[in-house]
Ligand SMILES: Nc1ncnc2c1ncn2[C@@H]1O[C@H](COP(=O)(O)OP(=O)(O)OP(=O)(O)O)[C@@H](O)[C@H]1O
């Protein structure tokens with residue numbers, strides 16, 4: 001479950017990136033976030049993954065109240081969610097395999113489980129043949145798929161994806177959306193930002209539209 | 222675990238070879254100076270033990286009194302004493318006569334020889350001399366002089382005093398030096414870790430975002446500092462050993478200042494281990510000072526500040 005009430009975020013400048021955001025996404029829902037560039041999509045995702053502190057307001061995600069969370073609880077909160085960052089945030093000096101297995105390594109899973117689970121995930125995003133390459137050796141779309149696999153490998157309760165298909169061709173985009181549908185069907189709440197209106201149209205999901213930091217429209221796509 | 226830390230360590234070396242090398246050289250030099258200071262200090266003690274064989278003390282009395290209890294009590298209170306022997310005026314005269322008979326043969330048979338020599342106690346000490354012991358001896362002599370029936374005390378004051386001051390000065394200045402060097406080493410290690418951290422800002426941020434705890438992020442950097450300390454202290458021991466061997470060669474060829482063949486000892490195993498341990502601990506502390514700045518929580522908000 002994701003809940004925002006009266007959330008504001010102001011960057012130094014000042015730039016009001018989020019203005020009085022109120023929203024509620026139930027457990028197991030799949031919701032798109034659309035809006036023009038600079039609307040505040042990334043900012044919204046950052047405040048809900050404890051990457052940025054909101055300037056004011058309340059945010060609850062995956063059973064954590066981000067206003068009250070202690071700094072030593074934050075790592076454990078982050079293990080409960082999966083985030084695909086718009087800029088991927090991959091580790092440059094680690095291979096595809098090492099990047100994707102990281103959440104499991106951090107959690108301290110057994111090696112055999114890490115091995116199986118990571119390879120399974122690599123296969124699902126179609127990167128088996130690039131397993132031992134480094135991010136710099138990959139195309140933008142391939143890096144994006146590594147980021148998606150890393151966000152899903154530990155089977156998080158909530159997946160937050162910031163333009164996960166931004167660098168992919170239509171065919172691959174569909175594949176990735178199918179993958180998100182699959183994890184959603186398995187019970188993961190999915191919150192996905194995108195520019196791609198066609199893609200949103202093809203899937204009948206709840207859509208939140210944001211513009212200049214304000215949620216302007218709620219509709220079923 | 223350790224293997225991933227080692228990987229991290231080698232990666233740092235790959236990425237900043239010259240920085241790491243410079244750090245290692247400076248640290249090694251630091252620990253070498255410390256090692257040599259200890260080596261010299263330790264061998265001053267050895268030299269002292271050898272010279273100590275010849276330390277005797279004569280306590281000259283105002284009045285003859287072989288059973289002077291207050292004096293005998295005083296002697297016994299000095300822990301390094303081996304034995305004491307009373308020499309009466311007559312004994313002293315006989316001894317004197319014997320010594321000078323070649324030069325003044327008549328003296329032996331001259332009954333009118335008026336004995337000017339005082340009675341005395343001759344003290345012998347056991348051989349375990351240390352710097353502290355020498356200082357104690359000087360103090361002991363001072364106290365004896367203050368007693369009623371004591372005219373004078375003689376024990377080679379000159380060299381004992383000189384020796385004690387040299388050792389004392391060396392002691393103080395070398396401790397001061399070692400302290401300064403150790404603090405310097407903290408900064409050197411800290412600096413190297415700091416640069417290693419700043420190069421990996423992005424990596425640290427990503428690790429935080431995926432849910433690494435603060436300690437698991439800090440650990441490889443702490444290990445890096447620890448290993449740097451251990452390695453440089455170990456190399457410094459090798460360098461110190463080289464210098465020690467070279468010094469022995471110089472001594473064998475007769476140029477050494479301290480006579481006595483092979484009387485120098487290398488650092489004991491205890492001290493060697495201690496130096497390595499201190500190296501590791503200071504590496505750990507040095508890197509901890511930097512690493513403590515990595516806090517968990519709001520990664521991006523903290524990066525901005
Ligand atoms: N670190 C920052 N400092 C100052 N202003 C910022 C910062 N990050 C974003 N902004 C501003 O906040 C607003 C929202 O940015 P945000 O990145 O959330 O937009 P977005 O909807 O994700 O856009 P896009 O679709 O291009 O990714 C923009 O006006 C942007 O200039």
Ligand SMILES: [Mg+2]
Pocket residue numbers: 041042043086162
């Ligand atoms: Mg964005």
